[in-house]
Amino acid sequence: MASAASLEYLTNRPDDEVIFAPKAPGSFQRGKNNLQNWILPGGRFEPVAGRYHLFVNYGCGWCHQCMLTRAVKGLDHVITMSHTGLTRLGKRGTDDYRGWSIPEDPTGHGFTSAFDVYNAGTDYGRQQMTTPMLFDRETKLVVSNDPAQIVLMFNTVFQEFAEHKIDLYPEPLREQIEQVNSVVFPGINDGVYLCWFNSTAEAYAEGFTGVQNGFKWVDERLQSSSYLCGDTLTLADIRAFPHIFRFDVIYHKLMMRDPRGRYVKEQYPLVDAWLQRLFNDERIQSTCDLQVAARFYLSEPDDECDQLYTSLKSSWMPSLEELQAKREAEQLPELAAIGKLPDELPE
Known part of the structure; x- marks a missing residue:
């Protein structure tokens, strides 16, 4: 388990999207990810095997970072994972828009879209329905949609469950x-x-x-x-x-x-x-x-x-x-x- 000092360092790490934002006029501004809750011992979201599910889009490089960390650490049996479709449901910018399709939902909630996942436990709306989505079965909330944060959590707070004890962020x-x-x-x-x-x-x-x-x-x-x-x-x-x-x-x-x-x-x-x-x-x-x-x-x-x-x-x-x-x-x-x-x- 990571030390308290180490966890404090990680939770205070600045957002890449902010500190590396492009400066040229007309540039694409990625912006912060909306959901950045931390899985921490004794916190609202605790590191428990089988509690969390990772929804990823196989095409997305940011999702791939999370998939890699999960695989390299040997967390397949701890954090379940499934793939969204490669298409979005509904028309973007309208009330019909539901984000990425979900062909199969192993969580048992019958999710068919990213909108369903984001709104399962709260009135989240359609503000930022991106992948990856780290979903908590217990609270029915998306803990995080920030890939940089997710890989750090996978590397630290789930260490006791990992088949491979490699520390990717020593x-x-x-x-x-x-x-x-x-x-x-x-x-x-x-x-x-x-x-x-x-x-x-x-x-x-x-x-x-x-x-x-x-x-x-x-x-x-x-x-x-x-x-x-x-x-x-x-x-x-x-x-x-x-x-x-x-x-x-x-x-x-x-x-x-x-x-x-x-x-x-x-x-x-x-x-x-x-x-x-x-x-x-x-x-x-x-x-x-x-x-x-x-x-x-x-x-x-x-x-x-x-x-x-x-x-x-x-x-x-x-x-x-x-x-x-x-x-x-x-x-x-x-x-x-x-x-x-x-x-x-x-x-």
């Missing part, structure tokens, strides 16, 4: 981990969205420069170590992996105005090797499905998304057939069920 490395985050969060993780959602050339330039500088910085760091903070896996890697993993297949095509292609593979082989090193960990590999992620982000027909994945992926990434076999082995919903529910309210 005190001696925290300064280094946050140094990496100060480059990766604004430069790569949020940087790809700054390139996508903007209304001025200046805003795009800020995002694009951040992406370029971020990759150069990460590449230089990996010249002297196997991981981003030395020779051990930490939250620095967990935070960086999902968005870099998606970059060549999804972000480089979707968000960049410059020539697209295998940017990571061709320009940063050390970064690609780092991705492969992490992917070779079976716990990490179990959370990865770029076929689903491509269909989530891209507007092309499914067969074109699949073709893009096949043509842009690194050679060490699995084939479409291998991904299908993985989904079947893990008893995940069929790809069609995950991604293609109708954009309308259920009767």
Whole structure:
């Protein structure tokens, strides 16, 4: 169990979305996540095995951070998890809007949408129905929809239940981990969205420069170590992996105005090797499905998304057939069920 001093440090950690907010006019402003309750011993939300359920969107890089931490720590038996659909129900900005669809609800509440989850125990409304959602079965409340907070909670307050006792945020490395985050969060993780959602050339330039500088910085760091903070896996890697993993297949095509292609593979082989090193960990590999992620982000027909994945992926990434076999082995919903529910309210 984390010490009281350590928990105080974590609960007072500033929001990345605030301290790294872009400055150019017309920039996409992510803003704070609405729900940031902490699971703490003796608190309203206590660390209890089986009490919490994590709703994630398989395509989302922020959700992937939570999935990775849960898998690496061995918390599968402690915190249940299920996937939302890749489509939203209802029309955004109207009273019919219900957020992400939920094809299957293991909590037993009959949830069919993110709106149902957010409003199960309180009159939450439609203000911010994002994923991930860490849901408390006991109070029927969403404890947190802040991925940075969720991964810190998974790493600390559930340590006694974890099959793998690895500390992904050890005190001696925290300064280094946050140094990496100060480059990766604004430069790569949020940087790809700054390139996508903007209304001025200046805003795009800020995002694009951040992406370029971020990759150069990460590449230089990996010249002297196997991981981003030395020779051990930490939250620095967990935070960086999902968005870099998606970059060549999804972000480089979707968000960049410059020539697209295998940017990571061709320009940063050390970064690609780092991705492969992490992917070779079976716990990490179990959370990865770029076929689903491509269909989530891209507007092309499914067969074109699949073709893009096949043509842009690194050679060490699995084939479409291998991904299908993985989904079947893990008893995940069929790809069609995950991604293609109708954009309308259920009767």
